[in-house]
Amino acid sequence: MTKLSRRRFLQSSAAVAAGSVALPFAGLAQDDAILVGGLHDLSGGLDTSGIPMSQIFELALKEINDTGGLLGRQVKPVIYDPQSNMSLYSQYATQLALKDKVAVVHGGITSASRETIRPIFHRFKTLYFYNTLYEGGVCDRNEITLGTTPAQTVEKLIPYVMNLWGKKVYTVAADYNYGHITAAWFKRYVEENGGEVVETEFFPLDVTQFGSTIAKIQAAAPDIVLSAMVGTGHFGFYRQWAAAGMKSRIPMASTTFGAGGSEPIIMTPEEGDGIITSFGYYPTIDTPANIAWKEKIAAAYPSNTPVLSELAEVTWEGVMIWADAVREAGTLDREPILEVLESGKTYDMPAGKVSIDPLTHHAIRDVYIADLKDHEFIIKEKYEQVPPADTQMVCNLEEDPDANVHHEISLN
Amino acid sequence: MDYTIIVVIEILRAISWLVLLAAGLGIIFGMMRVINFAHGEFLMLGGYTVIMSTKAGVNIWFAMLVLAPLCVGLFGVLVERLVIRFLYGRILDSLLATWGLSLLMIGGVTLIFGNTVEGVSTPLGAVDIGAYSIPAYNFVLIFFAALFMVAIWGVMKFTRAGLIARATMQNPAMAEALGIRTTWVYMATFGIGSAVTGLAGGLLAPLTGVVPTMGVNFVGQSFITVITGGASMIAGTLSASTLLGSISQGMTILTGPVYGDAALLLAALVLLRLLPQGITGRIFTRSL
Amino acid sequence: MSDADDHKVIRTTGLTMRFGGVTAVDHVDFALNEGELRCLLGPNGAGKSTFFKCLTGQLTPTEGVVEFRGQPITGWLTHDIVKLGIGIKTQVPNLFNGLSAYENVRLSARRKHLAPMARQKAEEMLEKCGVTDLAKREVGLLAHGQRQLVELAMVLAGEPSLVLLDEPAAGMTGDERDRLARLVLELSRNASVIVVEHDMAFIRQIAKQVTVFNRGAIFREAPIDEIMRDRAVQEIYLGKQADVAA
């Protein structure tokens, strides 16, 4: 076997840039525009989250072009649909990095999809923005993570609801990393606030029947049910909970209900009202910036208006923060852009103030608590500039700038 | 004591759930040997029919019990005419084609209705049993599961249509020779199987989140129940649902849902090892 | 029945096969001498094919014992029984339909012989059964009589010492049937043979000792001439034949 030397490797990459096409994966026409990659699931199980994210992504790029472009050039989206399929994620990531040579990629929804594409962008030195709330722990200088992590939301939510309802807590959570870690944070903050978690139950994502659990919860008679349920199968939990007449008896709080924006719509008011949640963004935030932003979206998508949630808003933030860093760096090169991003700037966004923690590349941001009423979240409380305490426990990019891992955050 | 009653009701409900999931598939697979991989999507379509029509102001019971089976049944007839009828006797091709159909339906429903539509909440409210309260709707599920079984049995056993269907499935050539339009029988059987699935989907709608991709959560359980049951549509579905439902629900109550699911699968595995043709024997002896 | 059985190829004692409420084979005591050619007669449904299936292990008898050369083989698996040296031609020709005639026969020969020898053996058997010109044809597409001959070649290629033939002459032309009769007679010089057949012309060509089955049990066992004169046999057997013909 002939060994492909590093030089050959670089040459062949350069050949891609020059636009040579060898297989039938023809790229876009090579004009002067700056290419920006977007990788969101537009079909399949994750499309409820992916479609709004992609719509906002396109709108943000359009906004940049409308306000004069970047470095005197237009920006142009390169959008692929990974169809909720991890192998397509890895292929499109490779394609964006090597073939399209995009300046930056925004996207990835589940942690599995992020861990599929993050190492690819790291390896091919393509700047990557992950604009999703997730379980925390990514330590990679090449990735900017803007969504909330459990420590940010759980820390605020728990004392709030315990103060309201009582100290005895029953946790139900999805049986995967996000659920486990969130449940662990639930436990820590419940105990720190002098309460007790009587039981934590995990549910595989495809479970649809919750009768026995609901009976168990009744037997345990907690003051609060904390939910970290995720996905379409788990919608049944909220529905069956209400059907058993439990909603008026035991209140519920969650840091996942409504994460993708669809639960508050799919659940009827009888089922959803009164569930208290905590996220980094709600469409009901009553600031001029948010109202103006929502108007902009309504104007751009008069029909088929995207469902707004933290995912969608943070995607907007990602594109805007990247554009700002490009303007300030005056180049598309990754290194100067990262330096700007690490400078600790604060950005005004529809969600409030956002800055990037240089040690973790995660967002320090405002966190809200809201109560669902008639499909709308009524904001109850706002906490300013909450740091990603969980990721800070395991990641320090100043000490280890070459880190390329996703830490499991363990609270034990 | 109260808890025991709750547990018994839960187990009954789990059994009914499996019966509802499996009944339509049992008709299509058991009688026609067509693997309908889009079974989950037929359920989904039933669910969508209910939420769309209640949204338009239709009474929820009418939507669940009349509109859902009607729409899905008609859709089933359409599918049979356009696709399935070319695939009789080609069990695997039917698998591939209905796999395609399931993708098509997921995508199509997303395109037409979108994937975030307000669902319907469970009707009838809650019932108190001692210190516990459970959805009254549970009894609706149990009632309809029982009704399904009795109705299918009655139709197959006592009506001329049932006789014709049984004759056609046993020996299509002979049935044709006796003047039965077998193509019609196939079409009707597929349509009825679809309608039953649609009704089940309608009944499940108030209990789950109705989204285009919901089908995948149900298809595994449905197949395992039908196959474990074996050839006899009623005895098979009923015995498999009872056995698997009580084992898995019992485990779920004792330990948790993961082991409940695992127990269901292991029970199915052991059963098939011991009774390689399913609980009710060989597939070709198409008794009831 | 009581003598020492070293020279019995196959012996069944109290062999019974029930399917649900139906008793297809009912306490059959049967024995075949080494080198004997035996014909089994009986109306359809008399239990002859089921009897064969019990001998080859395709069915496990409900009761009773099957011995092959003194060795009990009841409950053995088919392939283990067959390896002792039994070849069977089933009632409905049982062939590898997607393969050519040659491939069918070779598969049989190959179990005993290495490749070159198997090839030679297969060709020899095709020749012997007069189907060499069909060697390359797909057997699924052959006429019924031709398939019978291919199956016979296949059985012979396995060099069995006991051959069971279930209605070998069905679907054959007159010429084919004559060839078959010669083959069976030739075969019986080296092996023990049991033939189930309805075709009386064919039976007269080959038979000596005949066993008549009726309703799962042995009805008569006698030389062919005696059987032909037996009124009772004619009644149960020919009566049934007439029904079938009608």
Place this chain on the structure above:
Amino acid sequence: MEKPVAKDPGFYIMVLIGLLIMFGAPIWFDLFAIMQVTQYVVLSVYALSLAYIWGFGGILSFGQSCFFGLGAYTFAVSSINIGETTFPFILSFVLPAAFGAALGYFMFYGRLSDVYLGVVTMVVTLIFWKIINHTAGPEYSIGDARLGGFNGIPSIPILNMPGDPDAWLDPAQMFKFFMFLLIVVYIGLRVLIASDFGRVSVGIRENETRSSLLGYDVRRHKVIIFAIGSGIAGMAGAMWATYQTFIDPNAFSLEMSAKALIWVMAGGVGTLAGPILGVILLQWLSLKLGTLQFLNNFVILGAILMVLVLALPRGLVPSVKHWALTGWEMFRRRERAAPPAKEVTSDV
């Protein structure tokens, strides 16, 4: 099958094309294209595993992904623990093969057949899928490898040169090695199918009763076939894991099993070249669809699958072969008046 491998021109053409791609691709294609083709190569090996047991052993498995996933996780866990990939790669063939043999023993000696076999393989796969999805907690680790539940195992080592854990294969080397494996698997299966063992397998596929009446032990044969298929699927899983440097429970999913069925069916059951074509065609299609922005991709993919079944019921390769043969026969018929007898043709 009558035609020995050595006399079949199709066989040489396939191997030649394989070798040409193996040595040519790194010269002609850019890095990105090579990585794409590498994926097709890996999935082709996986498709061949099913093509073999189904097309040449008559065993229809709805759970081929069980072995694919097992191989992938075996490779991931053992290479993370050992820090070297040669032994894990071998293990990822051996372990699934052994498990396949055990499961095969359970099924075939239990006389399961037909749909029931399909369902048992499906159920076993579902059990794996459930269990592996349940391993999110930190208590589920094997040595240094956290199983990770739904999120899977990240940072799986890239293959290294045997004996030198630091000499990682670069993408082109990995491509060549995988292509080499594909060619080896193809040749190996062709030879195996043409061998006496293979002839008996085909005999069993055609008629089980007759095979046992000839004295062949059907159950043992099937167990061996199934184990070989499982081993190959496991190896494909390991290739997949090291190619992606990441593996998640989707490797065990029903979708992954169904994909294998679809590739084989689309390409043609009873052929080896067909399933490879099936992989390339359908994977390329879904990749291509994702770059376009019209309709919903599930709609298009679903419609294509349905049309495929209705229009090409035999699968691609047999259909094309059939058309070619019919065309040739019509041509010959015009030459000579007499219609030629249908002869069995080699269909590999």
